[in-house]
Amino acid sequence: MIVLIYSSLIIFATIIAIGFYIFVIYPTMRFLVMKYKYGHKVKVFFSIGTGILKFYNQSLIQNKDSIAFIRNMHQKGLQAIAFNLGTKVGLSFLDPELQKQVHQSYQSFRRIDAIAAMTYLLGNSMIYAADKEWKRQRLFLGKFFHFDEIKNYYPTIQETTKQVLQGVNEQLNQKEQIEIKAVYIIQKITSEATFKMFFGLTTESLMITRKDGTQIAFSDELALLIRHSFQLLQTDKIALLKWILLKRKSTDYFSTKGEQDLMDRLKNLRQGFIKIVSKRKEELSQDPSKAKNNFLDYYLTEMVQNQYSGITYDEIVDNFTGIFLAGTDTTSNMVGSALYYLSINPEIQQKAREEVVQVVSSKQDFKKHDQLASQLRFEDITHFNFLNCILKESLRLIPPVIQITSRIANHNMKIGEFDIKQGDLVTTNFAYNLSNPDIFPNPELFNPQRWMTANNYSETFSFTPFSQGPRNCIGQHLAMIEGKSILASILLQFEILPNPNTEVIMDMKMMYGFQNDNLIYFKKLKQ
Numbered sequence: 082m083i084v085l086i087y088s089s090l091i092i093f094a095t096i097i098a099i100g101f102y103i104f105v106i107y108p109t110m111r112f113l114v115m116k117y118k119y120g121h122k123v124k125v126f127f128s129i130g131t132g133i134l135k136f137y138n139q140s141l142i143q144n145k146d147s148i149a150f151i152r153n154m155h156q157k158g159l160q161a162i163a164f165n166l167g168t169k170v171g172l173s174f175l176d177p178e179l180q181k182q183v184h185q186s187y188q189s190f191r192r193i194d195a196i197a198a199m200t201y202l203l204g205n206s207m208i209y210a211a212d213k214e215w216k217r218q219r220l221f222l223g224k225f226f227h228f229d230e231i232k233n234y235y236p237t238i239q240e241t242t243k244q245v246l247q248g249v250n251e252q253l254n255q256k257e258q259i260e261i262k263a264v265y266i267i268q269k270i271t272s273e274a275t276f277k278m279f280f281g282l283t284t285e286s287l288m289i290t291r292k293d294g295t296q297i298a299f300s301d302e303l304a305l306l307i308r309h310s311f312q313l314l315q316t317d318k319i320a321l322l323k324w325i326l327l328k329r330k331s332t333d334y335f336s337t338k339g340e341q342d343l344m345d346r347l348k349n350l351r352q353g354f355i356k357i358v359s360k361r362k363e364e365l366s367q368d369p370s371k372a373k374n375n376f377l378d379y380y381l382t383e384m385v386q387n388q389y390s391g392i393t394y395d396e397i398v399d400n401f402t403g404i405f406l407a408g409t410d411t412t413s414n415m416v417g418s419a420l421y422y423l424s425i426n427p428e429i430q431q432k433a434r435e436e437v438v439q440v441v442s443s444k445q446d447f448k449k450h451d452q453l454a455s456q457l458r459f460e461d462i463t464h465f466n467f468l469n470c471i472l473k474e475s476l477r478l479i480p481p482v483i484q485i486t487s488r489i490a491n492h493n494m495k496i497g498e499f500d501i502k503q504g505d506l507v508t509t510n511f512a513y514n515l516s517n518p519d520i521f522p523n524p525e526l527f528n529p530q531r532w533m534t535a536n537n538y539s540e541t542f543s544f545t546p547f548s549q550g551p552r553n554c555i556g557q558h559l560a561m562i563e564g565k566s567i568l569a570s571i572l573l574q575f576e577i578l579p580n581p582n583t584e585v586i587m588d589m590k591m592m593y594g595f596q597n598d599n600l601i602y603f604k605k606l607k608q
């Protein structure tokens with residue numbers, strides 16, 4: 082008995098000692114060495130376990146903005162932030178030249194595992210792929226995101242915008258002005274449009290049957306699963322500890338009840354999805370002329386026609402999920418922020434509206450503004466220079482993605498004079514440069530005009546909301562086209578007013594953006 086107690090105590094003490102070493106001693110030593118070597122060029126953000134996340138939360142409570150501490154950090158010569166996340170130590174580069182080096186050495190890094198739902202759903206997608214596999218997928222998908230190709234999808238974007246705004250117009254027949262959830266309403270457009278572009282189907286026509294027999298729209302189940310996966314880490318301490326230590330393998334062993342339920346639903350979603358894809362492949366194998374102009378049919382046609390394509394069902398499913406997640410919330414946050422800034426800057430709003438009216442009416446007989454909305458053409462979008470500046474300025478002030486997803490270094494290396502060890506985390510922070518007064522004078526001011534004069538912010542790595550280098554955002558043209566098109570339709574139909582009852586709180590969840598979304602009112606525009 083005594084021997085048993087004694088050996089249990091030894092095991093317990095060993096676990097505590099190992100835990101103390103990996104959570105406290107190792108990161109502390111690494112940060113001390115960094116401070117000694119790089120001095121004022123690095124700022125350290127260390128917190129046992131939670132790491133940098135603690136500083137975002139603290140900043141949210143103190144400043145009502147999760148990244149205020151980054152916006153207020155500017156000082157000459159500062160090049161990087163040293164941080165920890167769980168047991169890992171990392172460097173987040175701020176200096177544009179060093180950021181460039183990280184982005185160009187993309188093959189030296191792999192993406193860190195995200196929450197269980199994301200790694201399970203995106204594991205075979207381009208987002209997680211590396212080396213040759215990533216190149217093959219990026220080359221294939223790249224064709225769909227080419228400027229000329231997006232032209233084919235423009236009617237889908239237009240039609241979806243019209244349907245969603247029709248609902249707003251109907252409400253405005255009953256009331257003079259209505260409160261609008263700025264990001265949510267745009268998300269309805271971007272998610273529906275992405276769905277149609279991929280499947281040629283509406284979200285409601287693609288249903289998944291749950292274990293209990295109930296039916297739910299695929300897109301709704303996907304959004305719920307991502308949210309629940311995040312919540313699991315907040316509420317289930319064992320799941321959190323397992324995730325810190327085992328990452329994508331954490332759900333493979335000793336699953337908690339919450340993990341099991343989540344994995345069951347994720348598997349059910351994937352199976353339902355693969356069924357739809359394989360059924361469509363059968364149809365196209367029998368009659369290839371049935372192929373339509375959407376991502377799914379492009380993929381399946383390639384699979385049918387080219388037995389060496391390397392494309393798998395898992396890749397198609399994961400890329401759709403990846404594109405859906407990477408493309409809808411980001412774009413809706415960008416446009417939602419622009420709507421907020423237009424609501425509090427009526428003169429800029431009027432100038433934007435004048436540009437849209439001028440471009441659209443120059444080719445038609447003068448019509449009422451709301452009639453012009455249905456006449457927007459793809460070619461018009463390229464002439465919306467001021468709208469382009471508004472979106473860029475919104476991205477600068479509220480970048481939906483504030484840094485690249487942390488990467489893990491595959492080997493020891495140097496970035497500038499900074500030593501990176503194999504297994505370290507590395508990222509590049511966009512928010513720091515976007516609010517740097519040396520680059521953007523009066524950085525807190527919403528001033529779209531600053532983008533009207535020629536500049537090379539992107540080339541100098543100072544303006545990188547879509548990232549830069551080979552692994553930059555594949556959907557950036559689509560995002561800007563969607564953004565300008567949606568903004569133009571709104572400006573032609575509604576006056577955008579601020580909601581004085583809402584407090585602006587900037588929070589970082591999956592994305593950086595407004596915590597309260599009911600930021601604006603729409604009122605029918607006087608014609």
Ligand code: HEM
Nearest residue numbers: 208407408411412415482485486547548552554555556560
């Ligand atoms: C305002 C809107 C958007 C913003 C701010 C944005 C931002 C970004 C950023 C910063 C990255 C790099 C992430 C990293 O390296 O960790 C990225 C990658 C990516 N984005 Fe976007 N994005 C937007 C819209 C879109 C859209 C509309 C799509 C597709 C429909 C899309 C699909 C992707 C994909 C697939 C990648 C991964 C590329 C790769 O790894 O090669 N994004 N995006």
